[in-house]
Amino acid sequence: MAxxxxxxxxxxxxxxxxxxxxxxxxxxxxxxxxxxxxxxxAASPPVxxxxxxxxxxxxxxxxxxxxxxxxxxxxxSQLSQQSLRRAALLLYLGALVLLILTxxxxxxxxxxxxWISLGGFSIQPSEFMKPALVVMxxxxxxxxxxxxxxxxxxxxxIFYSLAVGLLLLQPDMGMVFLMTAIFFAQFFLAGLPLFLxxxxxxxxIVGMVSAYFLFPHVQTRVDRFLTPSTxxxxxxxxxxxxxxxxxxxGGFWGMGPGEGIVKKHLPDAHADFIFSVxxxxxxxxxxxxxxxxxxxxxxxxxLKVMQEQxxxxxxxVSGLALEIGIQAVINMASTLDLIPTKGMTLPFMSFGGSxxxxxxxxxxxxxxxTRRQVHGxx
Numbered sequence: 267m268a269x270x271x272x273x274x275x276x277x278x279x280x281x282x283x284x285x286x287x288x289x290x291x292x293x294x295x296x297x298x299x300x301x302x303x304x305x306x307x308a309a310s311p312p313v314x315x316x317x318x319x320x321x322x323x324x325x326x327x328x329x330x331x332x333x334x335x336x337x338x339x340x341x342x343s344q345l346s347q348q349s350l351r352r353a354a355l356l357l358y359l360g361a362l363v364l365l366i367l368t369x370x371x372x373x374x375x376x377x378x379x380x381w382i383s384l385g386g387f388s389i390q391p392s393e394f395m396k397p398a399l400v401v402m403x404x405x406x407x408x409x410x411x412x413x414x415x416x417x418x419x420x421x422x423x424i425f426y427s428l429a430v431g432l433l434l435l436q437p438d439m440g441m442v443f444l445m446t447a448i449f450f451a452q453f454f455l456a457g458l459p460l461f462l463x464x465x466x467x468x469x470x471i472v473g474m475v476s477a478y479f480l481f482p483h484v485q486t487r488v489d490r491f492l493t494p495s496t497x498x499x500x501x502x503x504x505x506x507x508x509x510x511x512x513x514x515x516g517g518f519w520g521m522g523p524g525e526g527i528v529k530k531h532l533p534d535a536h537a538d539f540i541f542s543v544x545x546x547x548x549x550x551x552x553x554x555x556x557x558x559x560x561x562x563x564x565x566x567x568x569l570k571v572m573q574e575q576x577x578x579x580x581x582x583v584s585g586l587a588l589e590i591g592i593q594a595v596i597n598m599a600s601t602l603d604l605i606p607t608k609g610m611t612l613p614f615m616s617f618g619g620s621x622x623x624x625x626x627x628x629x630x631x632x633x634x635x636t637r638r639q640v641h642g643x644x
Contacts (some may be wrong), residue, residue, distance in 0.1 A: 271387075273636070275332030275456075277488060279344065282481055283329040283340070283358070283637075285638075286637040286638045287343060287633050287634050287636075288566070288570060289603055290566060291563070291566050291567065291570070291632070291633065292633065293507050294559060294562050294563050294566065295339070295614070295629055296562070298563065298614040298615070299332055299554075299614050300613075301330060301542075301552075301556060301559070301614075301615060302328075302332075303328065304481055305326055305331070306324060306615070306617050307325050308524065308529070308547055309380055309526075309535040309540050309543040310322075310323075310324035310325055310535070310536035311325070312529050312535065313535055316530075316533075322468050327617075327619075328606065328622075330620050331618075331622040331623070332622070334623060334626070335625070335626040338626040338627060338630060339630040339633065340630070341630065342626070342630025342633075342634060343631075343632075343633035343634045343637070344562075345630075347634075347635070349541045350634055351401065351408070354402055354405070354631070355398075357394055357398040358398035358402050358425065360394070360397070361391045361398055361429075362428060362429070362432070363397065364382055364389065364394075365392065365429070365433070368380065368381070368434045368436065369432075373388065377563075379436050380438050387619070388619075389619075389620055390438075390618075390621070392433055392438055392441045392619040393562045393623075393624035394620070394623075394627070395445075396441070396444070396445065396606065396624060397586060397589070397624060397627045397628040399403075399426065399429050399445060400452070400582060400586050401447070401585075401586075402422070403425065403426065403449060403580035403581070404452060404578050404582035404585060405418075405578060405582075406418040406419070406422035406441040407419065407422055407577070408576075408577040408578035410456075410603040411456065416424055419453075423454075423608075426445070426446075426449050428623065430442050430446065439608075439610075440596065440608030440609060440610045441610070442597065443527065443596075443608075444589065444592055444593055444610070447581075448586075448588055448589050448597075452581050452584070452585045453562070455580065455581055455584055460495050471473075476619045483551050487545055493547060494528050505532055505534065505539060505607070506583070506600075506601075506607060508528045508530070508531055508532050508627065509532070509542040509601045509603070510602070511528055512528040512529075512543065512545050513525065513542065513545045513546070513550075515527070516545040516546040516550065517547045517550070518549050518550045518551055519548075519551055520545070521547055523548070524547070525547060526543055526546040527546070529543050529546070537611060537617050538601075538610065538616065538617070539558070539601055540616050541553065541597060541598050542601045544556065545601075556615075557598070559614075560590075560591055561591075562597075563587065564587045564588065564589070564590070564591035567583055567584075567586070567587035567636070568584055568588075570583065570584070570588055570636040571584065579635045582631065582632075583635050586631055586632050587632060588631075589628060590628060593610055593611075593612075593613055594612060594613050596610050597611060597612040597613075598612070599617075613625050
């Protein structure tokens with residue numbers, strides 16, 4: 267079918283894109299998105315009904331976001347390296363401005379200001395900062411390797427510090443942890459000396475300990491994680507208790523589509539806790555499939571650039587793939603009560619426009635940088 271629809275003799279932009287893009291990676295992404303649609307259809311109706319909306323309100327919006335996902339991903343994946351860097355710079359600057367405005371004009375939710383309203387839409391600027399920072403860091407570090415006189419390392423640290431500093435004001439420690447992990451992973455891949463890695467690790471540990479004492483929001487989550495209690499029905503611990511009940515009830519094969527109970531009680535069943543819905547209705551079997559799909563996505567992306575001579579491509583693709591992979595691990599670990607809750611979505615699957623479009627940009631960047639050369643274009 268694809269061979270007929272996209273003949274090699276066709277010189278259209280879409281056809282040339284199809285024959286140059288990594289189709290296995292594209293297939294993996296598409297399957298993850300399809301599983302996400304299935305889970306949102308299962309998890310969101312009770313949430314919508316609970317707040318007085320049409321049962322399929324979130325499903326309809328999610329389908330619109332998914333359509334936007336593919337449009338954005340395919341569009342971004344056709345960028346050249348030069349255009350991709352420029353796009354990342356513009357995205358970084360735009361996200362930076364919104365992060366500056368968020369503490370003043372953002373909406374406070376659960377003790378943190380992470381969302382800002384623009385034109386009737388709620389946007390989470392940190393979601394768009396993630397892919398932008400990864401590409402900007404890769405750009406600066408690769409320029410340093412090309413020319414020792416270019417202060418690329420310093421510029422990378424400045425870009426990182428600005429983003430993280432603004433995230434600490436919200437506060438959003440989950441996003442700070444994710445960006446920090448990817449940032450130092452890129453430095454390591456670029457040849458950061460071992461003693462600097464030790465210093466960076468020590469700094470990270472001190473930072474996490476300091477966050478516990480500086481931010482009541484963080485302290486509350488850690489305390490609830492260390493001292494489980496279900497006395498407060500509306501506490502974050504209540505959601506974790508319900509999440510664990512979902513995993514217990516689902517067993518290996520699950521209770522069956524639409525048979526889940528926990529989603530009727532979890533406020534974030536369609537968002538942060540959608541993995542719990544998958545566990546209850548489709549069992550550990552689907553959870554393992556999801557984990558394997560994320561593993562395939564990360565491993566396939568990194569293997570594509572393992573032998574890459576272009577340091578920018580190596581750092582950018584590795585960083586973007588790890589960004590999505592680590593975020594998925596954080597979300598799944600949170601629902602299993604292995605780490606404190608982070609308020610972080612499950613990539614490709616959780617409901618949320620900012621999250622889906624951010625992942626679309628990241629995937630578009632990866633596909634653009636892993637495309638085969640066609641007629642002199644990359």
